[in-house]
Amino acid sequence: MASNGRDSAGNIVSQLSQLADRHLYLVRSISTGLAIAGAFLFAKSIKLTTKFTNAKGIPEKFIRKNVKLQGKLRCITEQGLEVEHIPITLPIVSFFQKKWHSDGSLLIRLAGVELTGCGKIWLRNRLHPSQMLWFQLLSREDSVLDCFILVHRRGLFNECLNVEILRQGLGKVSRVPRIDEHPTLWKFYKRLLQAEVKAQKKGKGMWKRESQLNMLTNKMLNNNIVQKLKQLASNIVNYWKKYRT
Template sequence: MAESGRELADNNLISKVSQLADNHLTVVRNISTGLAIAGVILFARSIRLTTKFTNAKDIPSEFIKKNVKLRGKLLSITGDRLEVEHVPISLPIVASFQRKCHSQGTLFIRFAGVEMTPSGKIWLQDRLQPSQMLWFQLLNREDSVLDCFILLDRLGFFRDCLNVEILRQGLGTTVDIPGLQHDSSHYWKFYKRLLQAEVEAQKKGKGLWKQESWLSITSHRFFSTIFIQPVKRLIKLITYFWEKK
């Protein structure tokens, strides 16, 4: 009887251990499956990030929705548009799976939220160099043109936003960005930076916000009073006597 009881207890213990092992194996399998799915998704995203885009219409809509930053090489400047060659991120792990793009093509990008003055366009020509590397943050796509924040590396760590800098120098004004909903957090996030830069230029009187100095205004009024007004009176007097004749 004692031996039978001991065997029953041993069998129960083995059963519990087996059940515990099965439960843990199920958890491990679920974790492994989850990690595998996450790995596939991450791999797929990596492939897309390493894809070279030669046309604005080829860029996934989710990239624009999430305001993804892309890198490119400057080719030319035409008015307020930049022509760039997309330079994708190079990842050795997925390099062999990267889609090869043999077709030639470039991207045209605009300064989102900024309307530049003629002086601003000249400043831009001096600020950017041919073949210069830059980053552009996607905000909107209109036909074959991308509205972006243009970013330049500074000392390898910080990035200057040219959109903000143009407004800060008084070389442009803030305008609406097509495609951004006014009630969205993205709208206020981007416009806050632009409006702050424009207000700063206004306060400092830079660029198109530059006002005449007190001396020039006073001088203009002084000479206007001394010379122009007497001449006007003389003309009126001559006209009066001419009509009398």
């Protein structure tokens, strides 16, 4: 009897084991699906998978934290860069994400940079349509985003176009909107000022003419004829003072 009981219990365990083996793939698939769904819902709740087609649709906390977003360049206009935002995609559900996303682009300006005519030409030569880039949110003014724009270059480093333009003397530093409201923006502003000072010292771009003018002015001031004229003028002034007294 005891032997029959043990055999019966063993058969039950064996049958349960076989049942679990047959449905193991199903269980794993369900677990994976639930994990992906949970990750997607979490990402969607914090707007990581949302495609932004309007500057006003970007959460304020993204701008306060200077979040970096990825995008694809559409074109360069007089107002700035038109960029199509590329949100984070998740495996398996990426097909459905594309269906949910609407079309549209964001208008982006180079934060803290006033471009010269040569700077605009340089920018058009540096970038090309459909090029991927990153834009770091600094501030928002109506429907325009002021950003640090980063493009991938050789090696592991990204190039900041804002800083590079100023370093080449192809623009000058301008006011960063809302900098007084967000103290964290001062560190970005400092980087821009440092780049402009380097261009001034090296006489690059727009600062080249100014440095040449300064050199010419210094030469004229140090000229012997100029020195004699200055001395003559000084003597006339002294003589006039003595004459009046």
